[in-house]
Amino acid sequence: MSPRSVPSVPEQTTTSPEKTGETAETAAGEVKSDAAVVRDALGVGIAVGLSGFAFGVTSAGSGLSLLQTCVLSLLVFTGASQFALVGALAAGGNPYTAAAGAFFLGVRNAFYGLRLSQLLALPRALRPLAAQWVIDETTAVTLAQPTRRAARIGFTVTGITLYVLWNLTTLVGALGAEALGDTDRWGLDAASPAVFLALLAPMLRSTTERITAALAVLLALGLLPVLPAGVPVLLSALAAPAVLFLMGRRNGSPGDTPAMAATPTEDGR
Known part of the structure; x- marks a missing residue:
């Protein structure tokens, strides 16, 4: 066979799985500029970071x-657990009981970490450092991003901004506790949950998600008066x-639906 009769074979290019995943993410998600991600992350970090004033005053x-x-603030860095600890101490509670309640309230961050570890796919050397920033706000900002690159930027910017500002305002609040007076007048203790709810609400798109969120709120509020701090939040999960169980019962289990094998294909099999 002459060289001209040899059919030409298109050159094949190999693409790494990670690159393919990034391309699929970009195609599936909306395009979002890095500047937009940074802006959103800074907004959350600054708004919630101001709550450090309230914690410093309350702790002092x-x-x-x-x-x-x-x-x-430097080592624990999870606002709800910190407020639960100092609140229990202020009410005259046992230090061990107060610490246990704060611990249970902080357990939720471990579940956040399971999801973020897959989404961010950070190098092993950075994971212990990133774990310190796995909190409500960084999780919400990260999950709201359409691509892995945007998720990493959102997580990093939110984590740095919130960590630095929270610790600075904690110091200022503790130093100026007497001058600031009652934190209830400032309303700073409500900044963190308010921002988190504002981030969470747009993510509840389906009826199932809204029902789940509503039931979780009812469970947490109903159990709050009878269980130690932190436990109602865990049980609300x-x-x-x-x-999911009730939805499955209503729609029928997968075993009740006709098997795909029973449906004839185009070639009759």
């Missing part, structure tokens, strides 16, 4: 020293399997 008013207050 609960009898904790300046060093203890600052170490809590039972809303998800409960709703």
Whole structure:
């Protein structure tokens, strides 16, 4: 056979799985500029970071020293658990009970980490450092992004901004506790949950998601007066399997639907 009679074979290019995944993500999700991601992340970090004032004041008013207050923000860095701890101490609770309640409230961050580890796919060397920033706000910003690149930017910018600002305002709040007075007048303690709810609400698109969120709220509020701090939040997660079970019962289990094998294909098999 002459060289001219040899059919030409198109050159094949190999693409790594990670690159293919990035391309699929970009095609599936909406295009979002890096500047837009940074802007959103800064907005969340600054808004929630101001709550550090309230924590510094509350912690100092609960009898904790300046060093203890600052170490809590540096090492624990999960606002709800910190407020639960100093709130229980201010009410005269046992330190061990207060610490246990704060621990249970912070357990939710471990579940966030399971999802974010797959989404961000960070190098192993960076994962221990990134774990310190796995909180409500960084999770919400990360999950709202359409691509892995945007998710990494959102997580990093939110984490850095919130960590730095939270610790700075904690220090200022603890130093100026007497000058600021009652934190209820400022309403700073409501900034963190308000921002988180604003981030979460647009993500509840389907009826199932809205029902699950509503049931979780009812469980948390109903159990709050009878269980230690932090436990109602964990038990509210039972809303998800409960709703899924009821939806499955209403729609019928997969075993009740005709098998695909029973449907003839185009070639009659």
